[in-house]
Amino acid sequence: xxxxxxxxxxxxxxxxxxxxxxxxxxxxxxxxxxxxxxxxxxxxxxxxxxxxxxxxxxxxxxxxxxxxxxxxxxxxxxxxxxxxxxxx
Numbered sequence: 124x125x126x127x128x129x130x131x132x133x134x135x136x137x138x139x140x141x142x143x144x145x146x147x148x149x150x151x152x153x154x155x156x157x158x159x160x161x162x163x164x165x166x167x168x169x170x171x172x173x174x175x176x177x178x179x180x181x182x183x184x185x186x187x188x189x190x191x192x193x194x195x196x197x198x199x200x201x202x203x204x205x206x207x208x209x210x211x
Contacts, residue, residue, distance in 0.1 A: 136160030 136158030139147055145166050147153065169186060173179040 134158050 130152075135147075135153050135156045137160075139160045144160075145168055146162055147160055173182055
């Protein structure tokens, strides 16, 4: 089926920059097609707060949870590396 809008010729990076995106969304349709997109290095996305206080509290709790999980994975990864070295 023919389409008026051709995704194969669309510059996803240019469109993202034009819409003012701070990062490219993770979508299978645009995987590997970032093109000319350059993220703004001076913007810390984690510092952008919700206007709604309840949503902001939830966002903060979620970020803290993700941070803990990341640290735990890092610790577990280091433990696995040490165990591998000991086995050799």
